[in-house]
Amino acid sequence: xxxxxxxxxxxSAILLIYTVIAGFLMPVxxxxxxxxxxxxxxxxxxxxxxxxxxxxxxxxxxxxxxRTGNLNCxxxxxxxxxxxxxxxxxxxxxxxxxxxxxxxxxxVFEDPKLNNSAVVMAEYFAFLIxxxxxxxxxxxAKVSSVYNIFAAASIIPLLFILPRMSDSLHPxxxxxxxxxxxxxxxxxxxxxxxxxxxxxGMGFWIAQIMIRTKKLEIKLDDQIA
Amino acid sequence: xxxxxxxxxxxxxxxxxxREKYALNGILLYVFSTVLLIQxxxxxxxxxxxxxxxxxxxxxxxxxxxxKSFIQEGRARMLYLYQISSAENIILSxxxxxxxLLVTVSLLTYLGFSLFFGDVIIGRLYFLLILVLGSLxxxxxxxxxxxxxxxxSGSGTLMSILSFPIVVPQLMLICKxxxxxxxxxxxxxxxRELISLIAIDVIVFVVCFxxxxxxxxx
Numbered sequence: 001x002x003x004x005x006x007x008x009x010x011x012s013a014i015l016l017i018y019t020v021i022a023g024f025l026m027p028v029x030x031x032x033x034x035x036x037x038x039x040x041x042x043x044x045x046x047x048x049x050x051x052x053x054x055x056x057x058x059x060x061x062x063x064x065x066x067r068t069g070n071l072n073c074x075x076x077x078x079x080x081x082x083x084x085x086x087x088x089x090x091x092x093x094x095x096x097x098x099x100x101x102x103x104x105x106x107x108v109f110e111d112p113k114l115n116n117s118a119v120v121m122a123e124y125f126a127f128l129i130x131x132x133x134x135x136x137x138x139x140x141a142k143v144s145s146v147y148n149i150f151a152a153a154s155i156i157p158l159l160f161i162l163p164r165m166s167d168s169l170h171p172x173x174x175x176x177x178x179x180x181x182x183x184x185x186x187x188x189x190x191x192x193x194x195x196x197x198x199x200x201g202m203g204f205w206i207a208q209i210m211i212r213t214k215k216l217e218i219k220l221d222d223q224i225a
Numbered sequence: 226x227x228x229x230x231x232x233x234x235x236x237x238x239x240x241x242x243x244r245e246k247y248a249l250n251g252i253l254l255y256v257f258s259t260v261l262l263i264q265x266x267x268x269x270x271x272x273x274x275x276x277x278x279x280x281x282x283x284x285x286x287x288x289x290x291x292x293k294s295f296i297q298e299g300r301a302r303m304l305y306l307y308q309i310s311s312a313e314n315i316i317l318s319x320x321x322x323x324x325x326l327l328v329t330v331s332l333l334t335y336l337g338f339s340l341f342f343g344d345v346i347i348g349r350l351y352f353l354l355i356l357v358l359g360s361l362x363x364x365x366x367x368x369x370x371x372x373x374x375x376x377x378s379g380s381g382t383l384m385s386i387l388s389f390p391i392v393v394p395q396l397m398l399i400c401k402x403x404x405x406x407x408x409x410x411x412x413x414x415x416x417r418e419l420i421s422l423i424a425i426d427v428i429v430f431v432v433c434f435x436x437x438x439x440x441x442x443x
Contacts, residue, residue, distance in 0.1 A: 066439045123390035130387060133377040143376045146440045150369055151391060153432045157425055158394040 012201025019043075019195040027187055033102055034171060040098040042191050046199035047091035048117075052159075054084035054203050055124070055152070062148040065141055074141035075214055076207075077148060078131065081124050083207035087199070088121055113170050116158050123151045230310045234318035241297075242326075252290045252330055256282065260337045272345040276403045279338050280396060283331045284363070290330055291323050291367035292384045295375035303441075312438035316368075320433060323368050327360040347409030355406055358422050359399040365429035366391050372440055395429075398422045 003010070023042035031038060061077035064070070095114075096106050108114060130147055134140040242248050259282050270278075298306070306315055335356065338344075346352045370388040377383055398418055405415050412419060 066436075119390050119393045122386075126386045126390060130373070130377060130383060133383060135378075139376060142440065143373055146436045147373050147387065149436060150373075150432055153428055154366065154391040154394060154425075157421065157428070 008201055009205050012198050012205060015194045015198035016202055019191060019198050022191045023195065026191055029188070037098055037102055038188075040094060041188065042195040043199075044091055044094040044098060046192075046196045047087045047094065049196055050199045050203035051084045051087040051091060053200055054080045054087065054207060055120075057207075058084065059148060059152045062145040065145045066149075071137065071141055072215075074145060075218075076211055077145065078128075079210040079214060080207050081127060081148075082210055083203050085121065085124055085128075086206060087203050088117075088124075092117065092121070111170065119158060120155055123155065127151065227310075227314060230314040231318045231321070234306075234310065234314060235322050238318060238322040248293065252286055253333065255289060256286050256330065256334050256337055259285070260334075260341050264341050270342075272407055273404065275338070275342060275345050276400060276407055279334065280359075280400055280403070282338075283334050283359075284392070284396065286330050286334060287327050287360070287363045287367060288385060288388060290326055291364065291371050292374075292381070293371075294319055294323060294368060295371045296384075298375070307441070312441045313434070315441070316372075316434060316437040319368050320365060320430065324361050324364040327364045327367075328357055331356050331360045346407050348406040348411075351412050352403060352406035354412075355399060355402045355422075358419075358426060359395065362395045362399075362422070362426045362429055363392060365426065365433050366395070369429075369433045369436070372437060376440070395422070395425055398425070 019042050023039055028036065028038050058077045058080035061073045061080065065073035065077060099108060099114075100106050127144060127147055131140055131144045134143060263278055263282075267274075335352075367384075367388055370384060370391065374383040374387060398421055402415060402418050402422065405418075
């Protein structure tokens with residue numbers, strides 16, 4: 001591990017420690033309903049950001065695979081999705097816990113954002129099931145890359161267009177107090193922005209370790225065979 | 226991309242469908258028996274439930290109708306098609322045929338629902354427009370997923386788990402629009418949703434057309 005190449009890993013680890021400490025100890029504005037639970041902004045929201053970014057990188061890798069036919073691209077695409085799903089599940093759990101204490105329920109079916117996130121997760125789990133049902137390496141890479149791109153194209157309206165057409169229970173939507181530019185005070189920004197970088201960095205770090213493990217596994221299999 | 230090829234391939238689809246009578250009749254019977262089942266289970270329901278049940282029946286009938294589109298083509302026949310035509314022609318003819326099939330299926334379901342449960346739609350023309358646009362988006366998504374599922378083993382289950390998350394955004398828009406049509410609102414009040422639905426149709430077809438050549442080559 002050289003510092004020049006891996007500085008972002010150190011940075012994200014330090015930022016994450018900072019996020020946890022400052023996130024729980026720094027003062028936060030007292031908004032109605034939210035109160036102290038506003039601290040979830042440092043965990044839940046950046047996790048989703050990280051997940052989205054990982055899915056976009058995976059999409060890019062899938063396109064690269066179709067263009068070049070390099071199996072490493074396919075391997076990367078899958079592991080980025082795995083890492084994204086890890087962050088996604090963490091985001092779902094923190095969000096659910098938060099919802100229990102602010103909305104009074106673990107899951108609220110009336111909220112479009114919740115349902116959309118569930119659909120996105122279902123889509124990427126379907127991707128993993130699709131992969132496991134094909135034996136041939138090249139075939140699997142090709143088919144799953146195509147599904148990855150097709151799924152992403154159908155997710156874009158779901159995540160970026162539809163939620164803006166309907167109200168949500170989420171803070172900042174439908175007149176709820178929230179995290180928009182006027183509510184987010186400078187104290188919170190001092191933690192929120194580092195938290196975003198920290199979680200994104202952590203997501204990519206996890207993905208990189210998974211990719212390297214997979215590559216080693218493949219090498220090992222080749223040696224045995 | 227050749228018009229002659231597309232026409233021939235389209236006719237081939239239609240002929241196989243008509244020759245293998247179980248396929249088309251199966252879809253019809255499927256719609257009929259589901260409608261009958263709903264009738265037996267709940268006799269009276271409000272128009273909102275009408276819309277929801279209607280789209281659910283159309284959704285499942287569509288999956289079943291399109292699922293066989295690529296799965297029925299064996300390896301040998303795909304190889305043959307590969308030799309005589311190009312991927313663009315094949316996907317275009319399939320999209321065209323499946324669109325037509327699904328528009329027919331949804332129209333028949335509408336007919337069945339009106340016969341059994343009464344026609345609750347006030348803005349009929351508007352509803353028919355949504356019916357056509359919705360069927361088109363289903364046709365695009367399911368054709369592509371059918372091509373994907375045909376490459377994997379266990380295609381039946383795969384077809385539904387792969388396609389349902391993809392059609393959720395479309396289905397949400399369609400249901401919202403149909404509710405408006407049922408209540409008799411003017412189209413101009415919901416042109417934003419309508420344009421989104423048309424945009425989704427275009428996205429699905431374009432992505433289908435672009436990705437299929439990659440998927441197809443073995």
